[in-house]
Structure formats: C-alpha cells, structure tokens
Amino acid sequence: MPVAGSSLGDDLRSLGFDVRTAADAAGVTEELAAVPAHERVALVDPRFVGHVHALRLALTDPRFPAAATRGALTVQPEARTALTRALTAAAHQGETAPAGAAGGPERASVPGADARDGDAGPVGGDAGPSGGDAGPSGGAVASGDGHRPGATVRAPGAVHASGEYAGSPSRTRPSGAATALDASGTAAALDPSRATALDPAGTAAADGSAPAPGAHPSGAAAAHPGETAPAAAPGAAAPGAAAPGAAAPGATGAHSWVDAIAARLDAEGVPVHRPELGVLVAAVPADARERATAADAVAAVDDERVRLRAAVKSRDGFFTTFCISPYSRYIARWCARRGLTPNQVTTASLLTALIAAACAATGTRPGFVSAGVLLIASFVLDCTDGQLARYSLQYSTLGAWLDATFDRAKEYAYYAGLALGAARAGGGDDVWALALGAMVLQTCRHVVDFAFNEANHDATGNTSPTAALSGRLDSVGWTVWARRMIVLPIGERWAMIAVLTAFTTPRITFYALLVGCALAACYTTAGRVLRSLTRRAERTDRAVRALAELTDSGPLAEAVAKAAARGAGSYLAPLSAVLGAAAVLAGTAAGGFGSWLPVGCAVLYAVLAGVAVAAPLKGPLDWLVPPLFRAAEYGTILILAARSEVNGALPAAFGLVAAVAYHHYDTVYRIRGGTGAPPHRLVRAIGGHEGRTVVVTAAAALLHDQNQGFTIALTALAAALALAVLIESIRFWVSSGAPAVHDETGEPA
Structure with a gap:
C-alpha cells in the first residue's frame, strides 16, 4: 500500500487506473503473465510523491512504447516482452523492492542498474491537485505499501514510428481492468468489464470511470505541415521553468526499484519516453524529511495551471497566441469535464467552416459578414480540439487523419464558397481562377515545408551560418513574432480572410490572399535555399x-x-x-x-x-x-x-x-x-x-x-x-x- 497519508491510490484512481500490489520482481513477473498480451502494463513505486498531472503524462500518453518518470513506468504491448525479461533478470539477481517502515524504507541494491533519480524532473506529491478531469479511464496502475514496489497496469498500446516497435497498434487511452497481487500476495479476480481497484484495506472497490471515446490530435500537432518533431513535449514548462531532471528542493531521493527496471529497458534498446515535466514534481523520497520537502514543492505548484499552459502549442502564431489561446484553453477544459472528445470538437469545427462557406456562397453582405464570423469561430474550435487532446492526452489514428485533412478541407471549401458568392453577387464576378490559384499556391507552400523538413530533420552534421543567424534573431523578442507573422500562418491567414470577407469583396479577398501567400512563400523558400547551400549535412x-x-x-x-x-x-x-x-x-x-x-x-x-x-x-x-x-x-x-x-x-x-x-x-x-x-x-x-x-x-x-x-x-x-x-x-x-x-x-x- 502507499505510505500512510498518501493520496497516491486516489490519484491513480482519478486517472482511471486499478490499484493492486505485488511483493517483488518475481511477484510482478507472475502477475504480468496473467495480463493479456495485447494490454498495457505499468509499475509505480508506492513511495511516489508527485503531481497528478506528472503521473498522467508518464502513464497515460498512448504514443510511446514505454514511458517513465521518477518512480513510475508504463509499457505498451510491443514492449511487454522486454519488460518481462527485465523483471526476470531482476528476480534472478535477487533485486527486491525497498523494505522498511513507511517514511523510512531501506534502500535496496540493484546489481547492474542505477536508479534514475533525475530522469524526469520534479513531479510531486500526494497532496497535488487532480488536474481537472478524470483523464483516461479504464486501465490500471498498482502501487505497493511501504515494503513493496508498484504493481501492474493495463491499457491499450500506442504506435512508435521507427525501430522494432514500428507499426504497433495505436489507441486512444488506457482501458480495461488490471489484475495484480494485494498486500498479502493473494491473487484477486477483477471484472474486466469495469475499472476496479483495491483500497488501502485491500478491499475491491469499483471505480465508476469508463473509457472515453476515441481521441484526436491538435490542429496541431503535428507538427503542423512542415514540422516533424515536437519542440516541447506535452507537459513541458514555459520558458524559465525548471529543467527536466530537477529534484524537489532539498531532496536527494531514494533508490527506486521501478527506476531500475526502466534503466534495464533502456539498456535493452527499448525507447523509454520521459516527458518533460518542468515545474511539476516527481520524487521517491528516502525519508520523512525528504517526503515533507517534496510535498511542500507539490503544494507550491498548481499543476492545473501547468496543464492548461501545456495544452497550448509552444510555437503558435501571434494571432493564435494572443487572440485565441487565452480563452480557447478554458473551452478545452470545459469540453474535457463534460466528456467531449477532440474528434467531436474537430467535427464541430468542420461543420462551422462549411456553414461559413455556405453563407459566403449567398453573395449577400449579411452572408459575407456571417461567413467571416463563423470562419473565426471555426478556427477557435480548431485550436480547441488540439488543446483538448493535449489537455487530456487523447490521441488516436482517426484523430490523426482528421487533423491531417480537415484544416485544408475547411479552407478550400471556404474558397469555393467565396467564388460561388462572387458569381451570385451583383455583377456576377467570376473569381474561380483566383480561388484555384489560391489553393495551388497554398498547397505548394505546404509541400515546400514538408519536403524541406523531411529532407533535413534527421540529417547529420546539420549546421548552417544561416541557421545560426536565425537563432540569433530569435533572441530578440520582437523579431520572433514578426517572423512568425511574415509566413502568414493559419491564424493570421484566416483572420485576414474573415475580415476582408466581411468588409470587402471576394475578389479583393483573393487578391490580398495571393499577394500575402506569395510573399510568405518567397521569404520561407529563399531562407531554406540559403540554409541548404550553406549547410554541411549528410x-x-x-x-x-x-x-x-x-x-x-x-x-x-x-x-x-x-x-x-x-x-x-x-x-x-x-x-x-x-x-x-x-x-x-x-x-x-x-x-x-x-x-x-x-x-x-x-x-x-x-x-x-x-x-x-x-x-x-x-x-x-x-x-x-x-x-x-x-x-x-x-x-x-x-x-x-x-x-x-x-x-x-x-x-x-x-x-x-x-x-x-x-x-x-x-x-x-x-x-x-x-x-x-x-x-x-x-x-x-x-x-x-x-x-x-x-x-x-x-x-x-x-x-x-x-x-x-x-x-x-x-x-x-x-x-x-x-x-x-x-x-x-x-x-x-x-x-x-x-x-x-x-x-x-x-x-x-
């Protein structure tokens, strides 16, 4: 069981996990064998102190074959075999969980593996806030008492894009029931149709949370067109936050048996994702003093504010950052608390944009004004769906497909609506050539982004004087926003289209769009050509x-x-x-x-x-x-x-x-x-x-x-x-x- 007074069990249940315990590596290995091979498992150190959102980031993100933070580890089905090997090796070498009284457990030796005290940065406390919504439901995490390591967790798998884990199933969130051993080592049967857990007394308790529907990305993620790797993982702190790996102030941390297993997975070549936690706290205190220090660090940080801040992408444009995200993140939280999924918000955004296109097609001034307002509303929802996905860590294959197609479908449908409206307006202006030209130019711009980034994102020796100059310019605050606006990203572009639709004509709107996109294309392409010519890369x-x-x-x-x-x-x-x-x-x-x-x-x-x-x-x-x-x-x-x-x-x-x-x-x-x-x-x-x-x-x-x-x-x-x-x-x-x-x-x- 968790240390007396700890809310770890409740925190895990709030994330939809089942809580069970196992005594040692051999016990966990035996328990893993009882878990179906297609489900996810996790281990949690019972002495863990940290924010709920730290556990959420480490244990419920479905995109990685394995993930860990201090004192907590989860693996997807494709990494289950490697986890079993690591646990078997630990059992054969006599590695055991820490033993001793609550608050002052003994430190166990782990031959051949070092504790990874600083892997994930501070995550903290049993006193930490739950973070707003129930998070992924179903699935399971088990924690032991003061003498035991964590227990098993089950949840669906995620895809990993490369290596031996490529092509694995990708699902949206933990679901199903987990089995583990209770404190006495007795196997407990769970109803697989609902999430269950053991309370501190060892009694089975039903958890009413249910699996949420399928999830979805940002209008985000990906990397939106052109980018391939995230600049900061969800949960990363804002600039100036503590770097990952920082411990709670004054705490050195105890050796964690779970961290040793994570180290073994690393040694086996399993890519263990460690989310950047920034100012969040994750710790496995060695004694009561360190535990109190970690709890104080948890209390000093509102993880709900961190979670809301992390829901916003790190490199959004000026218009999105200052005119949309200050309130769209709260819309995302509102949606999460009411069980709405990112896919549903994405669909609402598409429908809103299609209605905007229909309004523009009327060719009347009230129709054009309504179209502009609805286009902005569609963009707000477009930002909200990605923020909801990051806020609740809901990702899915269907969501990835929607994210990859709906933004373009909305924009190009709106172009068609403007062209139809121009033909129906007084004078019958034919702007189909301009609409088609705008679509051609915009698509070619995206292909430039895609091709350049695919060609260079993993190049070796990737250095360039032009890139160095760009980095120096980024150190001057106002130039960052100026350069982001010059490329006319989707926020600025849609805002311009909406305003011009409402107050001018479709022809003027397309002229402005073509000129703006052409200048942006020249700017970005010229810079990339210069980088390519001066770069020494293979x-x-x-x-x-x-x-x-x-x-x-x-x-x-x-x-x-x-x-x-x-x-x-x-x-x-x-x-x-x-x-x-x-x-x-x-x-x-x-x-x-x-x-x-x-x-x-x-x-x-x-x-x-x-x-x-x-x-x-x-x-x-x-x-x-x-x-x-x-x-x-x-x-x-x-x-x-x-x-x-x-x-x-x-x-x-x-x-x-x-x-x-x-x-x-x-x-x-x-x-x-x-x-x-x-x-x-x-x-x-x-x-x-x-x-x-x-x-x-x-x-x-x-x-x-x-x-x-x-x-x-x-x-x-x-x-x-x-x-x-x-x-x-x-x-x-x-x-x-x-x-x-x-x-x-x-x-x-």
Missing part, C-alpha cells in the same frame, strides 16, 4: 526515401528513370525539375486551349521528371523537386481551365486539384508517421504527377471543339481520383497499423 537514407515518395512519380517517370539511371549529382535533379516545370507551364500558356503544344511539353516534362528521380535525391537542393512537380501539375490544370473559357471548366479544375492535393497531403502524413507513402499500386493507378499532366493536356487538345467536353473530362477525372484515393486513405487511417501523428510545434503555414 542526408539519411530515410530522408532520401521520403523525398522519393513525395515526388509521386508514376509509370512514365519510372520508365525514364530506369533508362537514364545515373549517379547522384549535386544539382541535376532540381535543375531537371525546374526545366520540366518551366517547359510545361510556358508551353501551356503559349499554346493555349486546344493546341497540341501543351501535350508535347507535357511529354517533355515527363521525361525530365524521370531524369530528376533517376538517382537518389541526396543533393543539397533536391528537396525542391516535389514542390516543383506540384507547381507544374497544378499550374497546368489552372492555365488550361482558365484559357478554355468553357462553362464550368474552372470549378471542375478546382475539384480535380482538390482531389490530387488530398492525395499529396495523405502521403505526407503517412511519411511523418513512419509508415511510408500510399501503396505503389495506387500511385501507378492514378498515373503519377507526370501521367496526370499528360492526360489533362491531351483532353484539352482532343475535346476543345466539343461543348462541355473538357469540363466533363475534368469532372470525371476528379471523381475517379477522389474515389480511389479516399477509399485507400480511409482504409489506412482506420486500420490498427496507422500512426497517431500529432503536431506539438506550431500551426500550419
């Missing part, structure tokens, strides 16, 4: 593979690549891509609708695209190849539809580009999750970027003299592509092997 095989998958090359380019196999060159790949893109765009613009010149240029583009990917993309500027291919394909469709002057061609082209862009976003988020691009058979079936470009130019040449023929061809192609891509995408994202990809760094560009 690109990894994973990065090379990711760039190859992002190119979306089809059968034509692959055939050319095989015939023109070459060695890697420093600049041949981007040069070939530039020449190919320039040829097809210039030829399409010069030849016009109905000419065969665009078809010849498209064939030349396919050949040059094959040359570009004929060797591994290891050059310093090879990350430019995917965005150049996107610009060529999307731009060709835009030019042909605009030059055709065929009724309905531009809306049909808008739908076609939207379908293809969805495929490219889907590819990006799969790569970021560590599972690679969509099946190659799908890429070949939809033709690849060069195949689609040839088909569209051929359709324009063949059908130019047929009334509505080109429009029908574009519509049919868009429908076929959307059907094929969506079926495969939905199958993947709802499958057990799909990764939960979440952005923790900032908002999308």
